[in-house]
Amino acid sequence: MKFIRLATMMMVVLGIVCSCGQHGNKLVGLNNSPVVAERIFTSQGDTVIVCNMDLVTDTIDFPMSLLLSNLEIVKLDDSEEALIGDGYTFISPNHIVSLAYQSGVKLFNRDGSFITSVSKRGNGPDEFGNGLYDAQIDDSNNRLYFINFNANKIMTFDLQGNALQHIPLAKQVNKGRFHIDTEKKKVYMAALCFSKEEPAFYVQDFEGNMIQEVPSNHLSSQVMDFSNEVYFLQNTSALDYDLFWWGQDRLDSLYHYDEAANRMVPKFTTNLNSKDNMHNYIELPDYYLVSCYQPDPPKTMLAMIDKQSLKGSYVRLILDMMGDIDVTNTGFVDGNYILNIPPFYLQKQWMNWEDFSDLPAGVAKFVEYIQTEETEDMNNVVLIGKLKRSKEEGFTLKDMEFDPYKAVGQQAVSQSTTSPATDSDDDSIYEYDDLDVWAIYPDGDVQGALKYVKERVHYPENLSADIKGLVNVSFVVNKDGSLSDITLRKGLDPALDEQVIQAFKGMPKWKPAKKDGKSVRSNYMMAVGVSKE
DSSP: OOOOOHHHHHHHSOOOEEOOSOOTTTTTTTTTSOBOEEEEEOTTSOEEEEEEGGGOOOEEEEEGGGTEEEEEEEEOOOSGGGOOOSSEEEEOSSEEEEEETTTEEEEEETTSOEEEEESOBSSSTTSBOSOEEEEEEETTTTEEEEEESEEEEEEEEOTTSOBOOOEEEEEEEEEEEEEEETTTTEEEEEEEOSSTTSEEEEEEETTSOEEEEEEOGGGOOSSOOTTOEEEOOOSSSSOEEEEEOTTOOOOOEEEEEETTTTEEEEEEEEEOTTOOOEEEEEEOSSEEEEEEEEETTEEEEEEEEETTTOBEEEEEEEETTTTSEEOOOOOEETTEEEEEEOHHHHHHHHTTOOOOTTSOHHHHHHHHHHHHSOOTTOOOEEEEEEEOSSTTOOOEEOOOOOOHHHHHHHHHHHHHHSOOOOOOSOOOEEOGGGOSBOOBOTTTHHHHHHHHHHTTOOOOTTSOTTOOEEEEEEEEEOTTSOEEEEEEEEOSOHHHHHHHHHHHHTOOOOBOEEETTEEEEEEEEEEEEEOOO
């Protein structure tokens, strides 16, 4: 049985909560927040912003219209071969690509129409083998580049899905994030390092020849854990670099790569003091974000610091132009905001939204359609925003071409020309990489399932608080969504383990996995963090 590592999924699975109503501080931003950071000067002449997290206390709703100059909604093609699910999403002016180990590489036009699946899972020269991590679309040169979790090449295809000459890597990389500069004919590579000898960042040519590299030194981890993440986001003109270490509390920095000096220049860090959590940093044109994750009990918080005023606060990022949805998602990359979202999440959040008078006509029709139609078989929706380059820029919600009658008609034709997607007599139990759609817990997906279990686990009075960690449980999600074969794989203490098992036995039905349009049984494994706090 393959283990679905929650550490990775938590970073990409959407967690959204409806925050309906009007927010009095919609246009205030951080203006009323306290100063929480200072500028310091290092011995190398660098200026670093240091945030004192003990000063970050209040939480405010921060409207995304203050961060974005525009937002557009792209409804992806509903055809079976176009379905994507969870994964990394990348855009260019003309294209969208989804990377997901579950569904592979899917290429779309910017209007959401499906072009083709690119490559396939396997061990062949033009196939991806061990997961997908980063991509870049080059419209001008008709190129799509993407990379595996552990790679010795950047896979290269044209935008019709045909394999081209792949780019060999100067060093094999773990979770490599890359940027290709076609004019300079250079590849800039950021990587996860497990020894000090490996480069954290390097530059090579298209033939695989190393040009220069920066040793990882303190940026490396001695523990080989692929749950850790690399952030090379380029939301400004700088080549920024940051790491997230799962289960390792570290004082670290967000860096800019100085190509001329071939070194990492520190730009932002935090003084965590009493805060005990894991974190990563994200740079935006006018702000730094600190995404903090506490595993016991599971809790994610997002802090925002203004680069100029040094004011800061914990924030909930609110899509104030789309029904005040709290997206709790940091999908900022290449100067864009990208949110790949299943339509049933939107339906849940928009169910009580009634006033569409401020929406463009096509967007209003789309919202009404999502509110009233069955969403289970719909493909995902991608929200795409452009980050403001200055705070003075305004905001525009772009209209979309959406004809609800055409959408319903296409759905009806599809159903009339294919056999109904009814459950079969197939009682096979499928692994997650053999499925078209994974099984999901209906109320909050992975995080909702974790919350359900943790709320039902209580420490006996005589049990030491030192007994804490992960309880691993495997189970089968049946075709009707019920759970069976619930098995303890790794426990902490019999009294706690039994409570976890009982919580899973009493859990509401899941949405079952799908294969070939039919509900099937599937294996699942979940790690639940348990502590006395």
